[in-house]
Amino acid sequence: MRRERPQSFADYTPLFFPGLMLVVFFVVPFSTMIAVSFFRRDPTGFYTRDFVFDNYARFLSTFFGGVLGFSLLLAIGVAICCVLIAFPFTYLLTQRPRRVQTLWLVGLLSVLSLSEVIIGFAWSTLLSRTAGITNLFVWLGLMEAPVALLPSVWAVLIGMVYQALPYTILVLYPALIRLDPTLLEAARTLGASPVRAFLNVVTPALRNTLVATVIMVFVFALGSYLLPQILGRPQHWTLSVLITDQAIYQSNMPFAAAMAVFLVLISLALVGLTLMIGRRENAT
């Protein structure tokens, strides 16, 4: 059956249900959120209708600037760590037999689907004093007594790298498995060692993919809402945590909505950038 233009109104019927659901339960909530960001806080209920810029004006405080700066810095740190670990790993993985690849993919998907609550709990256990990794170091004779490694900014960073690493590998996987094998063969025939071929041939060929991946992981890391709360101190809270906190615990929905709108704008700008990079890659 060739693809054809819809002939009659009836041809559009398959679109009705999905279109209705997506508009009513995604577009409308999204617009509601934008509207609420201009409302005024009502301490007894959710909000009172209004049109004020107060919620956005609060962004100008040093506290908010600090949170934003920390969130962005943390996310970029996570993105760089993840790509540095995942890129050579994914490259090596795509060279393994199919069975090995499948096994790894199942494992990676299992970790990726884990609830942030479970990841937070698991790392807080692993870094704890009583059941943590330092007990192993004591047993090996490397340390005198077990210590708690959290709450700390390193614990937050490790937890977030753990959360984002499977995602990074799965984002890189399609690009690396479609890599033209003749490229590598040529490099090897000309006498390059495997490491050299990887660094001087594969890496430059995928430069744009790598940049796009860093941005995607960055957006993914910006979304982490529990790990800074479980593994860090209040000064390690990120924008996502702050939004949750304002919406639920401080019942200040308008301010939470204003921050969320801001987060959307950052994310959209970055996703747009990724798409542009991807387009350039396809064009060349």
Place this chain on the structure above:
Amino acid sequence: MSAFLRRLYFTAVALFLAAPIIVVAGVSVNEKQDLSFPPEGFSLSWYGQIFLDPGWRQALFASVVLALASAALAVAIALPLAWFLWRRIAPWANVFQILGLAPFILPPVITALGLLTFWATAGFYGQPWTAVISHAIFFVTLPLVTLSLGFASIDRALVEAASTMGADDRTVLKTVVLPLILPYLVSGYAFAFVLSLNEYIVAYMTVGFTMETLPIKIFNALRYGYTPTMASVSIFFVAIAALVFGLIARFGDIRRLLGALSSDGN
């Protein structure tokens, strides 16, 4: 030499990914209610607690019902959309595809807050069924992506042949198209199911104060200290995820689903 280095590297990544799970598995079999590793004594009673303790059992039940229903709704939204996009030339309909992908790409807290403000404004805040719709919208991306892949893999000549033989759209859909995309439909459902089971923030913002799903229950319990049931539930969830993805890999082509071009490409 390089094979050794590669093995070392793979082992390091595997250890990093497995370490927290190993420790949690360890503390989940502690005999007493302490958080200690290596475990002291051995007991599977904390796994029993998931089903015996009314609080945990209710949370498990709520999570499973939510995941089953929302994944079904997500597939019901994605299937006609993916079919239409494959069958028709209608560029503006791609808007719906973007809408279907957006909740997954944006930070989850945004979708969660959008739905919270929406349900609060509509006056349904806290109703259990709002979580089903919310999760279905949040995870519609997964069946949409797998089904789009499925449709793209259909050889159009097959469909052409059926319609030349006189089959109308409906018959073609039922006898040719649906059987061909069934594996993709099942994987899409399974992906949405597992992720919904584990999802915290959207569930918390929509029904967090009226209903406890398992992730919400774990987080609430975590704030009041430690109980070993959290550890056993976590391991239980890891096992479910591994089982579901293992089944997809066994009966489908997980490499293709994740972006490898053909099943024999290497």
